[in-house]
Amino acid sequence: MSVHINHHTTALVLQGGGALGAYQAGVYAALHEAGVAPEWVAGISIGAINAAIIAGNAPENRIERLNAFWQKVSSHLILPSAASDGPVRSMFNETAAMFAALSGVPGFFSPRMPPATLQAPGTMAAISYYDTAPLRETLLELVDFERINAGETRLSVGAVNVTSGNFIYFDNRERTIQPEHIMASGALPPGFPPVVIDGEPYWDGGLVSNTPLQYVLDAQPTGGIEIYQVDLFPARGPMPQTLFDVAQREKDIRFSSRTRLNTDMATRMKKLREAAIRLTDKLPAEVLEDPDLRFITDHLNRGSIAIMHLINRAALAQSQSKDYEFSRQTVNEHWAAGHTDTLRSLASPGWKNRSRHPRGGVFTFDLADEPRGHSHGA
Numbered sequence: 244m245s246v247h248i249n250h251h252t253t254a255l256v257l258q259g260g261g262a263l264g265a266y267q268a269g270v271y272a273a274l275h276e277a278g279v280a281p282e283w284v285a286g287i288s289i290g291a292i293n294a295a296i297i298a299g300n301a302p303e304n305r306i307e308r309l310n311a312f313w314q315k316v317s318s319h320l321i322l323p324s325a326a327s328d329g330p331v332r333s334m335f336n337e338t339a340a341m342f343a344a345l346s347g348v349p350g351f352f353s354p355r356m357p358p359a360t361l362q363a364p365g366t367m368a369a370i371s372y373y374d375t376a377p378l379r380e381t382l383l384e385l386v387d388f389e390r391i392n393a394g395e396t397r398l399s400v401g402a403v404n405v406t407s408g409n410f411i412y413f414d415n416r417e418r419t420i421q422p423e424h425i426m427a428s429g430a431l432p433p434g435f436p437p438v439v440i441d442g443e444p445y446w447d448g449g450l451v452s453n454t455p456l457q458y459v460l461d462a463q464p465t466g467g468i469e470i471y472q473v474d475l476f477p478a479r480g481p482m483p484q485t486l487f488d489v490a491q492r493e494k495d496i497r498f499s500s501r502t503r504l505n506t507d508m509a510t511r512m513k514k515l516r517e518a519a520i521r522l523t524d525k526l527p528a529e530v531l532e533d534p535d536l537r538f539i540t541d542h543l544n545r546g547s548i549a550i551m552h553l554i555n556r557a558a559l560a561q562s563q564s565k566d567y568e569f570s571r572q573t574v575n576e577h578w579a580a581g582h583t584d585t586l587r588s589l590a591s592p593g594w595k596n597r598s599r600h601p602r603g604g605v606f607t608f609d610l611a612d613e614p615r616g617h618s619h620g621a
Contacts, residue, residue, distance in 0.1 A: 251466040251546070255281035255297070256456050259288025259429070259449040260475025260498065261566030262316075262343075265574045266555040267293045267473045268309040269581025274471065275306060277589050281471070283397040285412075285455035287448045290473070291400035291428035292382070298398040298415070299386035308385045313574050315350040315381065319343070320570040333562065336573060340564035347373060348569050350381040352435065359433075371436035375426055382422040391420050400428040401448030401455055405437045410451040412458055413440075453498045460548070467546035473581070474499060474554045475566075490563035549597045552609040553584050584610060 255274070257267050267290060274281070280302060286294030293309065300308050320342060324335035347353035352373040355362065362368035391398055392415055399414040402424075413424040427438035427445035437444035448455075456472055478499035483489040519539060523531065530536060557580040588594055588610045597606050 252283055252468045253279065253281050254283040254285065254459050254468060254470045255294070256454060256459055256470055256472045257284070257286035257290025257294055258454045258472075258474045258476070258498070259286075259290055259431075259447065260453075260555075261289055262569045262574065263475035263555055263566055263577060264289030264293055265313050265577035266475060266557075266581035268306075268313055269578035269583075270471065270473050270553055270585045271297060271309065272306050272578070273582045273585035273589070275302070277586070279471070279589075281396070283399070283459070285399040285401075285459055286428065287401045287453055287455055288429040288431060289475075290455075291425050291448075292378075294398055294400060295382065295386050295391065295420075295425045298396040299388060299391045301390070312350070312381065312385055313578065314571075316348050317569050317571040317574040318349050319346065323572040324570075336568050336570070337562060337564060339570035339573065340562075340568040343567050343569050344564075347377075348567075349377070351375070351378050353377055367436040371432065372434050373436075375430070375435050375438075378426055378429075379422045382425055386422075386425075388421060391415055399455060399458060400425060401452065401458065402427040402430070402438075402445040403448055403451050405444040405446050410448065411445075412455070449498060468548055470548070470550045471585075472550055472552050474552065477554050477556050487562055491565070494563050494566070548605045550605075550607040551588055551594060552607060553581070553588060554609070555580060555584075 255271065257264075260266075271293070281297070284294040284297050286292070292312070296308050296312060297305050320339050324332050326332045326335075345354065352375045355368055355372060355374055359369055359372055368374075394415055397414070397416055398420060399412045400420075401410060401412050403410050413420060413428070418424075423438050423440050427440060428448050430436060430438050430445065431447035431449065435447070437446050439445075453476070454472070454474070456470070459468070459470060462468075476495045476498040478496065480492050480495055483492045523536070526536075555577065557576065588608065591608070591610065594608045597608065
C-alpha cells in the first residue's frame with residue numbers, strides 16, 4: 244500500500260542490474276555534488292543495495308560508503324585491461340565475468356561447495372548456486388539500519404513472494420527494515436537463494452518489475468514530485484548481428500524499465516484527474532457532499548511530475564554477461580559514466596526549464612533526446 248505525500252518530493256529510483264549498479268553510485272555522487280538531496284530512495288536488486296547504503300548513512304558519508312561497497316566487490320580483479328575497447332577488451336570483460344561466476348564476488352556472494360546439484364533437496368543450498376551470507380555482513384558493515392528505520396530518508400525495496408508470486412515493497416514507512424529485506428530484493432534465482440522473512444520466502448523483485456518507478460508514481464504526491472530514474476539496461480538498441488548479440492539484446496529488453504510506458508500512463512491519469520477537477524467545479528453544492536464524489540475528489544492530484552531518465556548506454560565492450568562483470572576497471576567506468584551523464588543532464592537547458600511546464604503536468608527528460616528533451620503536459 245502506497246503512502247501519499249503532501250509536499251514536493253525528490254525521489255531517486257534505482258533499477259536492478261548487478262555489476263552495472265556502479266553507474267547508479269556515480270549518479271548519486273553527481274546529485275550530491277549538485278546539492279540534490281533525495282528524500283525517497285527506491286530500488287530493486289542492486290538498486291536496493293545502493294538505496295540502502297544511501298538511506299542508511301548521513302549525507303556526508305554516503306559517497307564514501309558507496310565507494311567502499313564498489314571497491315570491495317571489484318577487489319578480486321584490480322588489474323586493468325590492455326585495451327579500452329575492441330576484441331581485447333571484450334575478451335577481458337568475458338574473462339572477468341567468468342572469474343566472478345566461478346569464484347564469487349567479495350562481500351557479495353560465494354559459490355556453494357559442494358555445488359547445488361549435490362546438496363540435499365529442499366534446502367536453500369539445493370536451489371541456488373551461491374551463498375549470499377557475505378552480502379549480509381557487508382550490509383551490516385556499511386549500512387546503519389537504525390538510521391533507515393528512523394525514517395529520515397524514505398526507503399522502498401521490491402521483492403516477489405516465491406510461493407504466491409505476489410510482488411511486495413518493503414517500505415520503512417510501513418515496517419522495520421533489516422538486512423534480509425535488502426537481500427530479498429536482490430535474491431535473483433537460480434544464482435541466489437530466496438530470503439525468508441516472517442516465514443515467507445522472497446526472490447528478486449526484478450522477476451516482476453525491474454524498476455520501482457510505478458510504485459513511486461502510485462504515491463500520487465499532492466505537492467508534486469521530482470524523480471531521478473536510473474536504468475541499467477537500455478530499452479533501445481541495435482539489431483543483433485550474432486547469437487552473442489541476441490543474448491545481450493534479449494537481456495536488455497527483458498530488464499529495461501519501460502519508463503516511457505510508465506510516464507505515458509501517468510500522463511493519462513493526470514488528464515483524468517484534471518478533467519474530474521473541472522467537472523466538480525460545475526456541480527451544484529449539494530452534489531459535492533455525496534460520499535462517492537468525496538471519495539473521488541480526495542484522490543485528485545494537482546501535483547506535477549518531473550522525471551530525469553538516466554540510462555547506462557555506455558558500450559564498454561559489453562555482452563550478455565555485463566551484469567556480473569565485476570572488474571575494477573569496468574566498475575570505475577560505470578561509476579564515471581553515471582557521474583558524467585548526471586552532470587550533463589542537470590546542466591541541460593531542457594531540464595533547467597522544466598518548471599515552465601504546466602502545473603499538474605508530466606515532464607520527462609532524457610539526455611539522449613537532446614536538444615529538446617521529451618515532455619508531456621497533462
